[in-house]
Amino acid sequence: MSEKVLRVGLLGFGTVGSSFAEVLAASQAKDIQLTRIFNRGVQRKKTHDKAQFVPANVAWTERVEDVLEAGDVDVVVELMGGLDPVEGWLRAALNSGKSVVTANKQLIAYRGAALFALAAEKGVHLLYGAAVAGGVPVIPGVAQGLSGDQIKRVSGIVNGTCNFILSSMEAGADYGEVLKTAQGLGYAEANPSADVDGFDARAKLCILSRLALRAEIDPDTVPAQTISTVSAIDFAYAKELGCTIRQVSRAQKDGDKVTARVGPMLVPMTSPIAWSHGTQNMVVTSGRFGGDVVFSGHGAGGHPTAVAVMSDVLAVAHDSSPVRLPARKVAVSGDVMAPYYIRLVVMDKPGIIAAIAGALAKFGVNIDSILQKRGYGTERLPFVVTTEPCLTSTMEQAVAEMASLDSMVEPPMWMQILVVDDPATD
Numbered sequence: 001m002s003e004k005v006l007r008v009g010l011l012g013f014g015t016v017g018s019s020f021a022e023v024l025a026a027s028q029a030k031d032i033q034l035t036r037i038f039n040r041g042v043q044r045k046k047t048h049d050k051a052q053f054v055p056a057n058v059a060w061t062e063r064v065e066d067v068l069e070a071g072d073v074d075v076v077v078e079l080m081g082g083l084d085p086v087e088g089w090l091r092a093a094l095n096s097g098k099s100v101v102t103a104n105k106q107l108i109a110y111r112g113a114a115l116f117a118l119a120a121e122k123g124v125h126l127l128y129g130a131a132v133a134g135g136v137p138v139i140p141g142v143a144q145g146l147s148g149d150q151i152k153r154v155s156g157i158v159n160g161t162c163n164f165i166l167s168s169m170e171a172g173a174d175y176g177e178v179l180k181t182a183q184g185l186g187y188a189e190a191n192p193s194a195d196v197d198g199f200d201a202r203a204k205l206c207i208l209s210r211l212a213l214r215a216e217i218d219p220d221t222v223p224a225q226t227i228s229t230v231s232a233i234d235f236a237y238a239k240e241l242g243c244t245i246r247q248v249s250r251a252q253k254d255g256d257k258v259t260a261r262v263g264p265m266l267v268p269m270t271s272p273i274a275w276s277h278g279t280q281n282m283v284v285t286s287g288r289f290g291g292d293v294v295f296s297g298h299g300a301g302g303h304p305t306a307v308a309v310m311s312d313v314l315a316v317a318h319d320s321s322p323v324r325l326p327a328r329k330v331a332v333s334g335d336v337m338a339p340y341y342i343r344l345v346v347m348d349k350p351g352i353i354a355a356i357a358g359a360l361a362k363f364g365v366n367i368d369s370i371l372q373k374r375g376y377g378t379e380r381l382p383f384v385v386t387t388e389p390c391l392t393s394t395m396e397q398a399v400a401e402m403a404s405l406d407s408m409v410e411p412p413m414w415m416q417i418l419v420v421d422d423p424a425t426d
């Protein structure tokens with residue numbers, strides 16, 4: 001009996017697409033065959049060093065229809081990125097009965113629900129294991145391995161660029177310098193906003209929330225705070241508090257409510273989230289019955305991401321049925337009850353501490369500690385206030401009040417402090 005062969009049409013021969021061709025060639029899988037590759041500038045792509053892994057009988061094309069309408073393509077592997085025109089192309093593929101494998105987090109976060117419905121209607125696969133945390137199998141791990149639990153919270157580090165920047169700052173680097181290094185190494189874009197301002201991470205958080213919390217969230221409604229205001233002095237104070245700083249993405253379900261936020265947070269050194277360095281990703285799920293599960297590893301890069309893509313292609317070849325649990329559309333709140341860290345830079349004069357305490361008291365926020373390092377001049381004196389738990393919205397009001405004080409030299413910088421022994425189980 002001859003083995004059934006799954007024929008692959010690849011859209012995009014860039015970092016991940018070319019690595020996928022290499023990983024597929026290395027697998028020597030007899031039941032998976034690359035038949036077509038679509039990319040603009042095909043002649044240029046054929047000279048790519050990884051084009052050597054593309055079998056000679058593969059048809060290269062600059063016309064996407066040559067893949068979408070091909071009789072010799074069973075699964076379209078989309079490794080281009082972006083919402084448009086990709087969404088329309090993948091709809092066409094699904095409509096014509098082809099399965100789809102993609103690494104496209106924006107597409108899955110913003111348009112996933114409708115695409116999953118279309119794939120189910122057509123009886124084909126739509127897999128996206130590489131869309132969150134690259135080579136770390138958090139998507140299949142949550143979808144399959146943890147589907148028996150009731151996950152209450154998902155938190156962690158899903159943007160390798162921010163982790164590279166912040167963990168380098170923890171080791172003494174300056175924000176501007178390390179951002180330049182990240183750009184030089186190809187980790188950060190020329191415009192780093194999607195990474196440092198949290199937009200990339202919140203798209204991934206919404207994908208995880210759909211799977212883990214079964215909550216369908218609009219990414220644009222998740223508050224995202226930039227890491228660009230974190231400075232060396234914050235790491236010095238964080239250390240004094242037994243913490244470090246990471247860009248944390250966190251969503252929690254309490255009954256019908258979901259709270260979610262992305263931003264720099266003070267992370268206790270005892271938390272696994274503090275242990276990830278460089279471009280590593282780490283996701284911690286907290287289940288009602290199973291407790292905490294940690295996923296960690298290389299969140300990006302051609303090879304790790306291509307492994308996740310290849311695993312999805314194998315799942316399609318083996319017709320593996322993923323567990324499909326319904327997700328409900330949920331409004332999200334960014335109002336989190338937590339302790340906060342506020343760093344103030346002031347012109348030192350009598351009464352400043354009383355004025356700051358007064359601003360916090362006005363909104364009912366209790367001070368937990370006040371820290372002040374020696375060795376700074378009176379013109380720009382940095383010090384830190386940590387608070388007892390209060391709502392983010394209350395914190396923001398108190399911070400706005402502090403910002404209006406005459407002696408404030410720059411806008412106050414504030415972050416949530418993660419509490420490690422905050423169980424999700426009930």
Ligand SMILES: NC(=O)c1ccc[n+]([C@@H]2O[C@H](COP(=O)([O-])OP(=O)(O)OC[C@H]3O[C@@H](n4cnc5c(N)ncnc54)[C@H](OP(=O)(O)O)[C@@H]3O)[C@@H](O)[C@H]2O)c1
Pocket residue numbers: 011012013014015016017038039040041078079080081082103104105130131134299300301302305
């Ligand atoms: N890189 C990672 O570590 C990583 C990790 C996880 C997920 N992902 C996701 O994987 C996907 C691919 O990322 P990547 O890093 O491989 O990107 P990339 O290196 O920029 O590759 C994209 C490829 O698609 C081609 N392309 C883009 N738009 C096109 C268009 N309109 N028509 C024809 N060809 C087009 C590009 O051609 P040109 O060379 O001509 O631009 C390039 O070859 C994205 O969704 C990304 O979010 C990437």
